[in-house]
Amino acid sequence: MRNHILDVLKTIEKDYNIKILFACESGSRAWGVPSKDSDYDVRFIYVHQKDWYLSIDQKRDVIEVPKHDPISIPVDELLDVSGWELAKALRLFRKSNPPLVEWLRSGIVYYQSGKAIDTLRELSGSIYSPVSGIHHYLNMAKGNYREYLQSPSVKIKKYFYVLRPILAAKWIKKYNTIPAMEFKELVEDIIPNGVLKEEVMVLLKRKIAGDELDLELRIEAINQFIEGEISRLEAYAKTLNVQIEDPTEQLNRLFRDTLEEAWR
Structure with missing residues (x-):
């Protein structure tokens, strides 16, 4: 299944003209409680080419295969694959989005490229809410x-x-x-x-x-x-009131650096 997942990820990159930065397992397999019939819940973070971001119109920032987004190869019926565009992921990271934080800590990583994910892991300890x-x-x-x-x-x-x-x-x-x-x-x-x-x-x-x-x-x-x-x-x-320093500027720099790195 791992090879099939990697083939699906490569096809997504080609079909949607994106670069995948990170892909991992989520859900029961990542929690260490899979059954013999458990789905593979693959989650990924991706980045578009620069021109995609230079637009006055908002665009869809999620890819879901095979649920809403087709690709040019067959997908195993046990496979559920979805990804978030990098800027969306960084906005959610700023809010300590728990699903995203879990992705970064998944023990089953299918693919990782560049410095962005390691940087987010380092930041997560200091800005986690x-x-x-x-x-x-x-x-x-x-x-x-x-x-x-x-x-x-x-x-x-x-x-x-x-x-x-x-x-x-x-x-x-x-x-x-x-x-x-x-x-x-x-x-x-x-x-x-x-x-x-x-x-x-x-x-x-x-x-x-x-x-x-x-x-x-x-x-x-x-x-x-x-x-x-x-x-x-x-x-x-109800008793919690923890203030976290705003990481927006750090994440803006990370976004720009990652865009350069991915399409260099």
Whole structure:
């Protein structure tokens, strides 16, 4: 699959006349919780040629393959590929956009070119906003909990849509830093030894084994943990007021330097 992903990325570059700076895995594979049927969620950052930016009209700054944007080779049905144009990515980085921050920390990197991504990784530690991170993960957990875990029977995989953001938010509360990517690392650090951790680890093993779509009775110990943590994190989020120095000028310079480097 890796070779196919690289072929798709090269084709995207050719078909859309762009340069891809970085491509990684996102979602369950990057979290270390894939099942045998998990999709490949490939995310990338790209840059256009200079003339694309010298226009009075705004243009689309996202590429989504094969959902909305066709390419000239067939794409595997398990492959979901989408990318953000560099200026868009930098604007989101300025806001500590959690999905983008996760891309930069993914342990599965398919491609990287130039200095921009390493520079962003270096900057991320100093300009990361715990406020943005907490609110993002808390809202994700609340929304997914309401949608997926209220019925008497639930699918195993849906627990991870709630547990991971809860644990990521608790990591930020504990360390005031970007949370770990791997789900297992979050569990080991955040959940104390006991019944709850045992229940979660059993779920993890079953998900990886391929049982993730099975409908089963709701696990009350996990639901109680989630409800309690949502309440506590909501209260904590209201107390946060962290000021981050505006990195706009640094990011402007990075954008200009990367444009020169990519098309030199």
